[in-house]
Structure formats: structure tokens, C-alpha cells
Amino acid sequence: MNQPYYEPSDLEDFPNIGEYAPAAGEKFFDYYNAATSAGKLTEREKSLIALAVATVRHCPYCIDAFTNKCLSLGVDNDEMMEAVHVGAAMVAGDTLAHATQMRKIIKKKEM
Amino acid sequence: MVECNKFDIDGAFAVQLGKCGDYPLKATGIDTLQMNITRRCNLTCKHCHVNAGPDRAEKMSQEILSRCIKAAEHPSIQTIDITGGAPEIHPDIEMLINEMEALGKRILVRSNLVILLEPGYRHLMGLFADKKVELIGSLPDYRSQRSDRQRGNGVHARIMEAMKELNHIGYGVDGTGLILNLMHNPAGAYLPACQFALESEYRRVLHQEQNLFFNELFCLVNCPVGRYLEYLKNSGNFHDYMQTLNKAFNSKTTGFVMCRKTVSVGWDGRLFDCDFNQVENITVNSGSPAHISDFEFDLLSKREIEVRNHCFACTAGAGSSCCGTLIAD
Ligand code: SF4
Ligand code: SF4
Numbered sequence: 407m408n409q410p411y412y413e414p415s416d417l418e419d420f421p422n423i424g425e426y427a428p429a430a431g432e433k434f435f436d437y438y439n440a441a442t443s444a445g446k447l448t449e450r451e452k453s454l455i456a457l458a459v460a461t462v463r464h465c466p467y468c469i470d471a472f473t474n475k476c477l478s479l480g481v482d483n484d485e486m487m488e489a490v491h492v493g494a495a496m497v498a499g500d501t502l503a504h505a506t507q508m509r510k511i512i513k514k515k516e517m
Numbered sequence: 518m519v520e521c522n523k524f525d526i527d528g529a530f531a532v533q534l535g536k537c538g539d540y541p542l543k544a545t546g547i548d549t550l551q552m553n554i555t556r557r558c559n560l561t562c563k564h565c566h567v568n569a570g571p572d573r574a575e576k577m578s579q580e581i582l583s584r585c586i587k588a589a590e591h592p593s594i595q596t597i598d599i600t601g602g603a604p605e606i607h608p609d610i611e612m613l614i615n616e617m618e619a620l621g622k623r624i625l626v627r628s629n630l631v632i633l634l635e636p637g638y639r640h641l642m643g644l645f646a647d648k649k650v651e652l653i654g655s656l657p658d659y660r661s662q663r664s665d666r667q668r669g670n671g672v673h674a675r676i677m678e679a680m681k682e683l684n685h686i687g688y689g690v691d692g693t694g695l696i697l698n699l700m701h702n703p704a705g706a707y708l709p710a711c712q713f714a715l716e717s718e719y720r721r722v723l724h725q726e727q728n729l730f731f732n733e734l735f736c737l738v739n740c741p742v743g744r745y746l747e748y749l750k751n752s753g754n755f756h757d758y759m760q761t762l763n764k765a766f767n768s769k770t771t772g773f774v775m776c777r778k779t780v781s782v783g784w785d786g787r788l789f790d791c792d793f794n795q796v797e798n799i800t801v802n803s804g805s806p807a808h809i810s811d812f813e814f815d816l817l818s819k820r821e822i823e824v825r826n827h828c829f830a831c832t833a834g835a836g837s838s839c840c841g842t843l844i845a846d
């Protein structure tokens with residue numbers, strides 16, 4: 407039987423990722439909760455950032471979690487899509503910016 | 518191995534309550550009499566848990582209304598929560614409000630607000646204001662797209678219009694004593710975020726963009742019964758939704774679920790623990806007949822609540838009720 411590596415139910419296992427390293431796991435969750443809950447930025451703003459990062463990082467669990475969170479927070483579909491475009495533009499931008507290395511080498515090596 | 522779906526088993530909620538020592542769940546008094554006076558409604562919302570609509574004819578008879586008024590004389594009952602369908606459609610709503618006001622009760626009317634703009638119902642705004650009726654207006658979202666997906670095209674704009682008129686006579690405006698609370702419920706198979714976060718967003722958009730006012734926002738977790746249950750099943754979301762509710766179970770909410778202090782009366786006079794049990798046809802289990810004509814306050818106020826798996830909607834996260842979340846987030 408074919409079993410996919412990623413299963414939606416794996417998301418439920420997220421609270422257990424501290425297994426085998428509980429002390430580090432606890433520190434991670436403290437940090438995770440502090441970083442993602444409302445501070446100077448609202449929960450809404452942070453959830454949109456998280457959604458953009460999740461799509462850029464191709465993490466199906468985080469895309470699931472933060473799409474649901476954005477829906478719950480009343481974020482509009484077009485606002486979510488705008489956030490994804492920011493992520494996409496950043497990826498395109500940093501890809502092209504790295505072409506600078508290529509261009510520098512070309513310019514050094516070519517007669 | 519085929520995994521057993523635990524939500525197919527009746528009693529998962531009861532088991533969960535048992536784990537935290539709260540089974541059986543018992544009423545601790547009655548401070549609210551909820552009256553579902555009609556199933557008729559001018560709208561046919563996709564999420565409607567009571568399956569209301571323009572074709573429904575069920576309505577409370579004068580005999581049942583009088584029985585409710587009699588029951589409401591009990592001094593412990595402070596709040597009369599009038600709902601439907603669209604309760605404004607009931608021909609005796611004015612009489613009911615006058616009688617309950619004469620008894621000195623706090624009166625809540627759950628309104629879709631747009632009915633108040635229809636010919637024949639507009640005068641009710643004045644009556645409500647006069648009798649200091651608290652309005653709970655349904656507004657699933659602060660933007661039209663999601664509201665209209667749930668309630669029908671153009672409904673959001675009409676709600677805005679009704680709010681404007683209500684604000685004009687003082688509803689939702691500080692210092693007038695006229696309460697206009699709004700009810701948010703998700704337009705899909707997900708849970709609402711924390712009430713505080715959504716309320717500030719509603720306020721920002723409604724106030725800054727439309728100059729509209731309201732008092733508080735209540736968040737309601739959609740209960741998997743009625744038309745909403747059909748939607749969950751037809752869209753393939755039922756299992757996920759139940760799992761989400763189950764995961765969000767919060768034992769701190771069980772002391773505050775609304776059935777512990779409410780009795781809900783159906784249009785035909787039958788008594789229920791809540792509106793949701795009403796839709797599921799699960800009458801109260803108090804030891805006396807489950808009908809308003811046998812309203813036994815003492816027995817009802819310590820009855821055992823009839824819990825089912827849809828109760829998970831009341832205990833998710835900060836908890837949910839017809840008056841918003843149950844505990845501070
Ligand atoms: S949700 Fe309310 S407004 Fe919509 S159909 Fe049901 S009773 Fe009517
Ligand atoms: S669904 Fe009704 S009976 Fe169940 S917990 Fe909620 S209010 Fe009580």
C-alpha cells in the first residue's frame with residue numbers, strides 16, 4: 407500500500423515534537439508561542455506573515471494551520487493571497503539577487 | 518487497519534465529560550427562558566441550525582405563549598431570550614414583549630436585522646427601543662463577501678442599512694442604554710478566532726469604513742446540527758470539523774455551558790436544554806413531562822442535561838453560547 411510521507415493527521419502530532427528531547431522541545435514551544443501570539447503586531451498580522459512563510463517553505467502542516475487561523479480571524483481570501491504574493495516576490499527577488507554572484511563571475515572571467 | 522471514527526459512536530462527548538468528572542452534566546438553576554417562537558424566516562441561510570426559511574409555518578400558539586408568560590413569573594427567571602426563525606414575523610411578538618416587560622424581565626431578541634427594513638416590521642424598531650429590548654443581530658462577517666455567501670446576495674448591505682437606522686434611534690450608541698450586540702459565526706467549516714481579536718476587527722471596519730456602532734461582538738461556534746450539519750456532510754468536512762471541535766475541548770468551559778441555566782421552549786411548547794437539542798428533537802429529562810404546560814421549576818432547575826456529540830461546539834476553545842464565549846480567552 408502506498409503511504410504518503412505527509413498525512414493531514416501528522417499535524418496533530420505537532421505538540422509531541424519534543425519527544426526524545428523534552429527540555430529543548432519545551433523551550434521551542436515557549437519561543438514559538440511568544441513569537442506567534444499578539445505583541446506589537448496583531449495576531450492577524452502575524453498569522454499572515456506565518457502563512458506567507460509556510461507557503462514559501464512548502465510546509466503543508468503550517469499552510470493548513472495558518473490558512474485555518476486566518477479564516478478564523480476573518481482575514482479575507484484576497485488578503486491571504488496578497489501575503490502569499492509577498493512570499494513569492496521575495497523568493498523571486500532573492501533568486502534574482504543571487505544572480506549578482508553569477509554576473510560578477512561572468513564579468514571577471516570573460517575577456 | 519481501518520481506524521474507527523470515534524464521532525460515529527454516540528456518547529463521545531459524555532465520555533469526555535466523564536474524564537473531567539463532569540458527567541452527568543446538571544443544570545444549576547434557570548435564569549433564562551429561551552423561546553423559539555417561529556421557524557419562519559425571511560432568509561434561508563446556509564448555516565441555519567434550525568432549518569428556518571420562508572416556507573416554514575410552525576409558530577407558537579397563543580396558548581403556549583401564555584404558558585411561557587406564566588412560567589416567566591418565577592423570580593429566578595430574569596432573562597427572556599426570544600428567537601426563531603425571525604421572531605419579528607410572529608404576529609404576537611408585540612404582546613409578548615409587552616407582557617414580559619410588565620413582568621420586569623430583561624428581553625433579548627435575536628434578529629437577522631434585515632427583517633426590520635421590510636414593510637410591516639419597520640415599526641418594531643421603535644417598539645424595541647421603547648421597551649429597551651436588547652438586540653442580538655447576526656452578522657457573520659464584517660465584509661459582504663463572506664456574509665452574503667452564508668445569507669444570500671445583498672443581505673450584508675441591508676444589514677448595514679438596518680444598523681444605520683438602529684444607530685440613528687440610539688441602538689449600539691454609548692450612553693443610550695439601547696444594546697445592539699452582533700453575532701459572528703464562521704462562514705465555513707472552521708472555528709472562530711478569539712472574540713476580542715474579531716471584535717476589534719469588526720469595530721475597525723464597521724466604524725471606520727461605515728460609521729456604524731455596536732456594543733459587543735459575540736462569537737458563536739457553528740453547532741453541527743440542522744442545515745449546518747448537512748453542509749458539513751455534503752462538503753466532506755464533517756469528520757475534520759468534529760475532530761477540530763474535539764481537539765479544542767476545554768474542560769474549563771463545562772461549568773458555563775448555557776444549558777446549565779437555561780430552558781429552551783420550542784414553538785409547540787416542548788422543553789429542551791437548548792436550541793440545538795431542539796433541532797435534534799431531544800427534550801429535557803427532568804422527571805416531569807417535557808412541556809411548558811407542566812413547567813416544574815424545581816425539577817427543571819436541577820435536571821440532568823441531555824448531552825450529545827454536537828455539545829463539543831459549546832466547549833471548544835473559550836467555549837461558545839448564544840451570548841458568545843464562555844470564559845476569558
Ligand atoms: S440563521 Fe437566522 S436569519 Fe438565517 S435562516 Fe436561520 S433563523 Fe433565519
Ligand atoms: S449543545 Fe446544548 S446541551 Fe449541549 S452543551 Fe451546548 S447548550 Fe448544553
